[in-house]
Amino acid sequence: MKKIEDKFFEESQRSLISLDRRILTEQREINNNFTQLCLQSTKLDLKESNDSDISILWLTNADREIDNMNVKIFHSNNHLIDFLSEIELSNVFLIVDHEFLSNILSFLDDFKQIIFIYIFINENILNNSVATESKRSIRQISNNQTELFHSVREDIEICRKDSISSTIFDLLTNEESSTQSQNRSFIWFYLLIENLFNFNVNNDKSKDDLIEYCRQQYPPTDYIEQNLITQFEKEYSSENAIRWYTRETFLYRQLNKAFRMRDIDAIFHFRYFLFDFQKQLQEHYKENHSIQIVYRGQSISQLELIKLKNSVGKCISFNTYLSATLDKRVALMYVVGLSSIFFEIDVSFTSKLKDKRFRPVYVEDQSQFPEELEVIFPICSTFFVDSIEMIDNQWNIRLKLTDTNDYSQIIDSIETTSFENLPSKLKFPNLFLLLSDNEKAERYTNMLIEDHQSPLDPSSLGLIYTFLGQIQFEKCDYQSALSYLKKALDHIDTNNNPYCATIYIHLSYLYREERSYNIALDYLNQALKYKNEIDLIKLTDLYNAFGSVYKEMKEYDNALYYVNQSLEICQSNFVIYPRSFVAFLLLGLIYMDKHEYTKAIQYLQDSLNLSLKILPKTNQELIILYTAIGFSYSQSENSSLALIYLQKAYNLLEINKKNQKLNPQIYIYICYTFGLFYDMNLDGTNTFRYIYEAYQFYKEYEITISRTTPMVQDIYHMLGNLYHNRCDYTLALEFLSDTLKYSMDRNTQILIMTRIGQVYLDQDDEKMALQYLNQSFELISKTNQSDIEDNTMFWFYSRMSKLYEHKKNFEKAIDFIKKAFELQFNATNKNSVSLVDCFRQVVAVCHGRDNNYIEEIIKNLQIEDFSINSKLHFYRTIAHYYLGVLLIYANSTNSQLFEIACRSLLQTPTTRGVMNTNTRKHPLFLTFKKDKPLTNSKKPLSSTLTPNSSLVVPTNTQTGAYKHPQNCIIYILT
Secondary structure, three states, X not given: OHHHHHHHHHHHHHHOOOHHHHHOOOOOOOOOOOOOOOOEEOOOOOHHHHOOOEEEEEEOOOOOOOOOOOEEEEOOHHHXXXXXXXXXXXXXXXXXXXXXXXHHHHHXXXXXXXXXXEEEOOOOOOOOHHHHOOOOOEEEEEOOHHHHHHHHHHHHHHHHHOOOOOOEEEEOOOHHHOHHHOOHHHHHHHHHHHHHOOOOOOHHHHHHHHHHHHHHOOOOOOHHHHHHHHHHHHHOOHHHHHHHHHOOOHHHHHHHHHHHHOOHHHHHHOHHHHHHHHHHHHHHOOOOOOOOEEEEEEEOOHHHHHHHHOOOOOEEEEOOOEEEEOOHHHHHOOOOXXXXXXXXXXXXXXXXXXXXXXXXXXXXXXXXXXXXXXXXEOOOOEEEEEEEEEOOOOEEEXXXXXXXXXXXHHHHHHHHHHHOOOOHHHHHHHHHHHOOOHHHHHHHHHHHHHOOOOOOOHHHHHHHHHHHHHHHHHOOOHHHHHHHHXXXXXXXXXXXXXXXXXXXXXXXXXXXXXXXXXXHHHHHHHHHOOOOOOOHHHHHHHHHHHHHHHHHOOOHHHHHHHHHHHHHHHHOOOOOHHHHHHHHHHHHHHHHHOOOHHHHHHHHHHHHHHHHHHOOOOOXXXXXXXXXXXXHHHHOOOHHHHHHHHHHHHHHHHHHHHOOOOOHHHHHHHHHHHHHHHHHOOOHHHHHHHHHHHHHHHHHOOOOOOOOOHHHHHHHHHHHHHHHHOOOHHHHHXXXXXXXXXXXXXXXXXXXXXXXXXXXXXXXXXXXXHHHHHXXXXXXXXXXXXXXXXXXXXXXXXXXXXXHHHOOOHHHHHHHHHHHHHHHHOOOOOOHHHHHHHHHHHHHHOOOOHHHHHHHHHHHHHHOOOOHHHHHHHHHHHHHHHHHHHHHHHOOOOOHHHHHHHHHHHOOHHHHHHHHHOOOOOOOOOOOOOOOOOOOOOOOOOOOOOOOOXXXXXXXXXXXXXXXXXXXXXXXXX
């Protein structure tokens, strides 16, 4: 009976629902297994249905009947994102019910297929700030379905004709509702386009690529466009790039479509033309041209108009080349009614622009339509919004051409910290590495080798091979990374060459991941020889690398020394200060390892604040930061904040996973951390779910991820423990033994041996239990006592106590549990679950003094400053004790005593406190054996109750005890 009660208690502890479950609202629910997809498609005709690249989607929580429209209906945020990630459609018109908007809007920016978003509301909503502050092109808000679909039809026609040549790309509003992260999308799009102009490789091949791409955009039967493509292939030259752009042809439409969608792969196909076009624009600029004002007219939606109104006094930028005219009458031809707007653009600042590439160019003599007096603004040109007002029943907006001053500091920081001393041609692929898009980074880097018209010199090849090694490292393909880095060393002069330091640092990362720490340190010491020759950024990288290796070695003093050296350099130099986000991150991770979570959160938050300013939101460093902060909050027993940060990490994870931009170790790390979070909150079901998911993902990538990686070791260890808690002893022993086989950490080895001993003890195999516990004792004896953690000794003492209890040697059992109790109660960070186990064991072995120890627990609860969750764990233990008393009565021959005991229990102040604490009416005690269902008998309590009867106490007592088959007792308190 005692063993049954022990297993009941352990399982109930794992399955209890956290007090902080109130924060698991629908918006924050972490759910890997997507809810059932409700995806419907009407079969009615639509004029646009012959456009295979046009799709209408609707995210709604209602069943919709739609006439004459081919619309796909979704009832789940996750399934919509999943669908968008997989389809190849290039023009999506998305309708979203207003109640979904706040949860999904920020993530829709990652899907370039979306042309417009429409918001459907069921009633008038006064505050549409979520929609109007969005940087997405929200086209319309309406509570009229017919009106909404009329707008969709019109916009599809406009899209097909491609008359929307430019859209507002970015306003100075906050992404993620934080000033720290505003306008990162603009900055990174700007950097990609800017560095694309430096990525000029084989012209013949790039021309063939453009021709082939454009032909694929039109069916072979579209003779008009196919013939124009043929004409371009035969007649185009760099001198007539402007003329071809101003013609109403495939080139203008497809290029602006790619820009409008910010599809960098599509834009890349146009690199052959863009180099010529940009070069001709710059050559055609006339310094002495006295242009002061230009004009533009275009249609605009009401929400875009609202966004422009909100941007007065701020800057906007366009994600396409922007056409304007010197002739006001030409611009007014494009202004029709209140759905249009008239731009008056002051370009008097042109001569003062720092970057000459952004100067607008008057192209009259080169244009296909010289009578339009066309002026072209280069892509990403920035304008100050001076005013917007209604004049003569027409919206007028005044813009001033300006520098990107609002972004220049951040752009300079990124270029300084990420591109310093990097060859111009490598900057473009390096951006994709920073965007965590390893596939594109690798593809464009290989293109430098394959498409280069003449053989690259050894030094350039050395740089490229180093970069390819870095990419493979990010992909966890360590063997390929090592191969490339060795090639890099073979192609450069290693005699007093400071660039060797860069390669040595990357090699140290490789050997750190392989846990070959001494080899890693050897490479870092070789790099240190170039300390006086390398720049400050590379020196901070070197110190951070030292810190990361020492962190993994658990030599925290050395780790802190080197990382603080890096931080000191960053903080003493304004230009590279943003680079300190790496040092802050490492400091946070070090203090996490040291279990100093308050300090950890401080440094991790500092790192996050800097990262949000300069990193793209798809960068996997942000996933690590959100996860680490969430875990630190969970360890500090702040479940609300923990879940908020973990949810942010999970959302970024899903975006990266769908776009196949995922480092497998990142995914494993997040699933593992979620498992730890739920383990802290005693949610055994979700703990197992996420730990097992981490295990499955590791098995998928086990060829590239070392089995000895600490996180993988922890996953195996936790699975062994979880299977033990589930009484699946075979799998428990399999995972625990596998962990022991690869473990190199002495504390972990001792913990696993004592756990294996407990598994055998639970199977009544005292011989094997004693064997493993003795082995753990031998390890303890051979280890320097200062190297053994208190938690390790606690579990050794606790399990030794259970062994001697099993052997009926209560004197030794008491001796060991007292040692365990003393260690845990005096610990700096008390573990309430461990203390609960101590109290239970004390009560179990100290027969006749049970009530004295229960009173001692209650006394300590009143004195000690435990968290609410910790107190609840203790109250459950106390309630379990009293329910154990009930169990005796329930199985006694005089079963009438059971009802008396129940009523007595309810009058106990301690147990009343338990029930009052749990205001959400979930069970305080609920466990089951082998996942068997519990049947609820409605029979009233009677004097004929026997030990095998189903039992329910009358509802006025609010207490129930259910008899489960196979002698497993289930208690419920509601």
